[in-house]
Amino acid sequence: MADGDQSAKRVKPGMEDQGNIHAEATTPSYILTRDATDRNTFNEAVWGRVFNHRRDTNRIPIAVAQASCVAHVREAVELANSKQCRVSVRSGGHSWAAWSVRQDAILVDLAELQHMAYDKKTKIVSCSPSATGEQLNDFLKVEGRMFAGGHCPDVGLGGFLLQGGRFPAIVTSFHLLTRPFLQMYNCVYVYPQSMFRTVFQWVIDICPTADPETEIVCLAKRTSDGNDIEIVAGFLSFKPSKEEAEKAMRRVHDSRPAGAKVEIFCEPTDFACQYAGQREEQPTGHRFCSENAYIDNDADDVPGVLEKAFTSLPTQKSFALYFSMNPTSRRPLPDMAHSMQSDHYFALYTIWDDATDDAQCTGWVHDIMKDVQRHSAGSYMGDADFQHRTTRFWSRENGERLRDVRRKWDPEGRICGYLDADDSSGVQGLKNEFEWVDKTDE
Ligand SMILES: Cc1cc2nc3c(=O)[nH]c(=O)nc-3n(C[C@H](O)[C@H](O)[C@H](O)COP(=O)(O)OP(=O)(O)OC[C@H]3O[C@@H](n4cnc5c(N)ncnc54)[C@H](O)[C@@H]3O)c2cc1C
Structure with missing residues (x-):
């Protein structure tokens, strides 16, 4: 992504006027149009609520509808129908690639719609x-x-x-x-990087028979002086009482590898504390590149597949995350689109603050994923950016069904589809294929 000139419009020759909504006396005040709004005000409406500061400012909507009621949403879509342009949507503004900001679309921002x-x-x-x-x-x-x-x-x-x-x-x-709502209790074990394989394998092995009301993660982050990387195994239990949490976590605690730098057993915590920790780990005002993969259940050596990612973090704030999904990943899923899962979820959150580091940081992510993706079953959409890498996001059948739903209910592609390279997937949706597999190999 590039920080480009906000005034540079990509309009096809001969269609110069199509991308404009001329401010008319009837344009409601909650719709800010590109051609009639002060540049800073418009820029703020487009980008002010986007979390990631690594932005492609070449993408410019023709209008932003700051909807505060359902009627505003309907009017914005009707306007898009009459102008034959697309509509994009923003709720919290946290999609990593700013999916809500699309060239020549009407952006419906739902911040003020609150109930x-x-x-x-x-x-x-x-x-x-x-x-x-x-x-x-x-x-x-x-x-x-x-x-x-x-x-x-x-x-x-x-x-x-x-x-x-x-x-x-x-x-x-x-x-x-x-x-x-249950009480929350935290077990945390922090190890030096040299113990990565031992700790990671322990987390993988203990997960299938661990307490099902416990969230299990393993992450790599830099020490506060930045000189080393540490490996953190975290177990967050939701239980009615401390006694029950201690009982549920006893086997985890007793089986932990020796050599932890820090050990915390069943410390009470709550949402406020957990959210504060997340805010610190993913700070506002920064540039991010996120990627992820569900590692295939048949992968021979999961710690080996992820070792480079966990031991070569490029910046102080970046971290690598592993979510142990087994046995949740083994249960049959209800009839729903979300159908991609495996025992091992892995994600990278690369964080920096200077645009001059963009190439190095995104390059590191793409380099890691080039190898990791070959051991993957697919990816989770929420931490993905399909402008740079496409893969499987659903089972084959559910992916097809989703494409049919899109074609049936929005045949003209009024609502922006997936932001892939060139924003061209439209009503066809994503192919739901590995980009690296030679078709003859499948
Ligand atoms: C700091 C950070 C932490 C994150 N942590 C997690 C996490 O712990 N777990 C997790 O699963 N994900 C996480 N994510 C990923 C997050 O779930 C996705 O990026 C999600 O899309 C963000 O939702 P949003 O409404 O904030 O984003 P937006 O950018 O507002 O919306 C993203 C897109 O979703 C669609 N959409 C949104 N609202 C509507 C609507 N009302 N109607 C139709 N379509 C709509 C649109 O296509 C829209 O462009 C995190 C992201 C960030 C930046």
Whole structure:
């Protein structure tokens, strides 16, 4: 991605006027048009809520609709129909590649569309897509309920639940079944980089029979002086009491490899504390490149596949993450689009603050993924950028079905599809194929 000139428009010869909405007396005040809005105001409306500061500012919408009610959303789509242009959507602004910012589209920003209500009888919470995980869980806490959104407090529910381009319409309200709020207890073990293989294999081995109400991760991050990398094994248990957490985590604790620099056993924690930690790990105002893969269950040596990623982090703030998914990954899935999973989820979060480091940092990510992808079953959309790498995001059957849904409900491609290279996938959707597999090999 490049920081380009915001005024440089990519308009095809002969179609110079098609990409403009001329401000008319009837243009509602919540719609800011590119040609009639002060440049700084328009730029702020386009980019102000985008989390990632590594941005392709060559992409310029023709208008931003700052919708605060459902009627505004409808009007913006009707305007797009009459102008024959596309509509893009923004809820929380956290998609890594800024999927909401599209060339010559009307961007519907849902920040001001806000509502939240809980039904005690059904235990369903209704909320607007721009609500964040933190806002939702704050709201639900007094009801003794919770909803599992993004780990980062500010991720919008809209993108978290739908991801970019998957849903060929605009959702204005979600109705979500909540679950009981339990206490949270943390076990953390920090090891030197030299113990990477031992610690990683321990995490993989213990996961299938570990407590199912515990989230298990292994991550690599730099020490505070930046000289070394440390390997952190983390176990976050959701339990009604400390006693139950200690009972559930005892086997993990007793089997931990010797040699930890730090050991924490069943320390009470809560959402506020967990969200604060995430905020620190993924700070605002930075440049990011995120990538991920579900490593194939048949991969011979998972620590070996991921060793380079975990032991060569390019900047102080970057980290590599492994989520142990087994046995969750082994349960049959209900009838839903999200159908890609394996026992091993791996993601890279590369973080820096100076544009001059873009090539080095993105180059490191692409270099790691070039090898890792050959051991993968596919990827998770939320941490992907299909402008640079395409892969499988669904089972073959579900991927086809999703393409059919898009073609049926939005045959003209009014709603922006996936932001692939050149933003050209449109109504066809993504191919759901490994880009590195020779077709004759399959
Ligand atoms: C710091 C950070 C931490 C993250 N942590 C996690 C995590 O812990 N777990 C995880 O799963 N993911 C995580 N993500 C990834 C995140 O889930 C995705 O990037 C998600 O798309 C962001 O949602 P959003 O609404 O904030 O983004 P937006 O950029 O606002 O939306 C992304 C896209 O989703 C679609 N969309 C959004 N709202 C609607 C709607 N109302 N109707 C139709 N389509 C819509 C649109 O295509 C839109 O362009 C993280 C991202 C960041 C930047």
